[in-house]
Amino acid sequence: MRDVYIASSSMINVDRHFNRGYKELAGVVVKDVIEGASVEQPDYIVVSSMFAESSLNQLDLATILTQHLGLKPVPAIRVDTGESSGLAAVEIAYSLITAGRADTVLVVGVEKATEFPTRVTNRFLSKVLDYEVEVLRNITPPNYAALIMKEYMKRYRVSREELTIWPVKMHENALRNPYAQLKFKITPSKVLNAIKISEPITLYDMFPIGDGAAALILASSKVARKSGREVLLVRDVVSATSRPLYLRDDITRFESIATLISMLRRKYGFRIDDAVYEIHDSYSIYAYIILEELGIARRGASYKEVENLVYVNVSGGLKARGHPFGATGVYQVSEVYNIMVKGAGGVRFDGTFGLTHSMSGPDYNSRLCLLERVV
């Protein structure tokens, strides 16, 4: 199995890009990332775009994008794992290189979430749940976040007010991220009094709707060294599927994450306190649980540690950097890459590991990407 490196990364600011379509957004980051890696052309292109069929009326978006970018006859493939598609794209790219099937893989995550009014977009994004069992019966993702939040508050005797710390911190972090969608401070009171989505979840507990694009060049050793810049090893990308919520024994647990982090610790000697993280905080309550499942904080007490976290979601996370669905997983890897290689958002991490976590729904699937600095 060959080593895989990140040779370059690129992203654009997350925003409502009304005057640019997915081809234009992707075009910007693809050009940038290919130049950055000093390659002619990738051997393979892996694309992630959660709303391709729904919003964009486009099947096989990877092929159409590749045709448009003039990168033929490069093979292209689109990956769908719901909200974690971006990291799944990295996972596929990683697998292609490590198996020796490609030397240079372009990963592109691109999302246009603003092509339709919010209520239509909300219907589209609800499709990450089981259509026959959940969606058809009027259940939507924020409902699950709400049920989980209530159970968590009850189990650990945590107040609604105490759980406002996460969004507040994310907005603070985003002030230093030029790519973030939301760049304004918020207070606990603003979180509590924001528009109710599915009580007790308010608008400020969840991601904004925005467009974005991010890209990476993953490369084998011989290609990576050629770029001449410091490179980061992609140690592994692992994923798992969890049961639907109503089949869980404990709805405050995200079992897939626990399984995956345990695997990474065993296999690669991953150390929790020697890492910089980007986690999938689609809802603030999920952030608390993710921190606990990763072992960064004690169960039921993560809200107490949020203030002290320096190396978690420096970008502002899904809450403030934004969640351009299919692109998010690629943003996260790009952000960790930047923090480790040159510093970003006023933070530079000189330690060993970078860990990104991407997830769909309430941990219907979770994926972890372990990056490691090589000397």
Next chain:
Amino acid sequence: MDAGIVGWGVYIPRKRIKVKEIAELWGFDTGLVNSLRMEEKSVADIDEDSVTMGWYAAKVAIDRGGVNPSEIGAIFFGTESKPYAVKPSATIIGDALGISRRKLSSDLEFACRAGGEGLRISISLISSKAVKYSLAIGSDTAQANPGDVLELTASSGAAAFLIGPEREAIAVFEGAVTYVTDTPDFWRRDCSRYPSHGEIFTGEPAYFDHIVNSVNILLTDLGLKESDFKYVIFHQPNGKFPLQVGKLLGFPKEKVLPGLVTPMIGNTYNASALIGFARVLEQARAGDRILLVTFGSGAGSDAFSIVVKEGIEQVASRGPTVNELLERKVYVSYSSYAKSRRLIERSIGW
């Protein structure tokens, strides 16, 4: 005839609106509300319709009767507010309740007496032994043009009766008569949302004439008179007409009041007389004779004579009663009622 009631069930939606609030909005003197003897009416919620209400009433009827749904050989759905102009509601309820696929099944229309027609057909099917059990449902989310006097009474509800052979029944049909003429007192054209009516014409030439006729023919046929009956239930478009027609026929109001529910829930059209009848069954004793009279515009009236058997209290206790459903209520404003009943709604399109 060899047929009787094996089980019965009723559904009344939870929401209510005070009739005076409707009157005040549209500039009716509230004295009119008093003269109609109306207090409040039931309002089906936005996710309810005649099918969902009919389902509940039918389920209670089947459970109350202790019958295996796979033995039911016919289901009739009497309504004038079908969700589909074409596509039977009866089949939805049939499959949802596990009723046999080998069955007669149809939605019936005859304004407010289609439920009654379903009873007549059921009795005949059972008496002729064509089927073992037959389910007759009357269910409506009654329509009324906003601002029309009908809006003071039109409401939502359902009732269902499981008819079976006499030996299994808890109340037995002694006789039934239906009297029908072409009398256009009230109608709703295809594609029209709300009905039109002849106002006072709906009284004497329609409601009163047909009811008096069906009752008189029945009493003559069976050799019975007013004093033979403990209770009489009439179709009840408001709280006043049943007392008036009762008086015309010589029935004292004490016999009419137990089955008079319209003042509390409004006119549920096809469930109107039937909910009143269910309420009477839930307080009747063995040996009581009951006169049940329906009326449907267009126009026609059924008159049934029913005799209650031993053990009815036990059967009544096996399911939610009319009184329990009457007690289950919450008041809503006119705007909430207008939204629930789709008097106001978002148009389709962007």
Next chain:
Amino acid sequence: MRSSISIFWRKKDSYYKVLLTRCKRCGRASFFARDVCPYCGSSDVSIVESSGRGRVVSYTVSYFRTDSNEEYLPLIIALVRLDEGVYVTGELRDVEPAEVREGMEVETVLRRYSSDDPYGLIYYGLKFIPVIKRG
């Protein structure tokens, strides 16, 4: 047109009744009729009809607007533990949000899930309401 006829029709027993999948291999029961156990993957399963009665474990009042559910908002989604010990998530109706209590007894009734528009197919299915009559 967003609502398929066949997708709903073939599973209508699961919408019209509360059906559980009981696995003979692992012994667990789960919500919705399936031909495979969602816990262990065995196809040695049988379908059982639940009474549809249970108790509310948790609930949320939802204002999350989609162009399928708009007219039903706000709606309540509840996590219910059926008497059979199986958990279900579903809509809870006929109750004011302030009246919902954990442990509240509920039963299932047929209601409309959705309808694309006034001309489209209506999807009917069971939802929870507070029990009308005990036992």
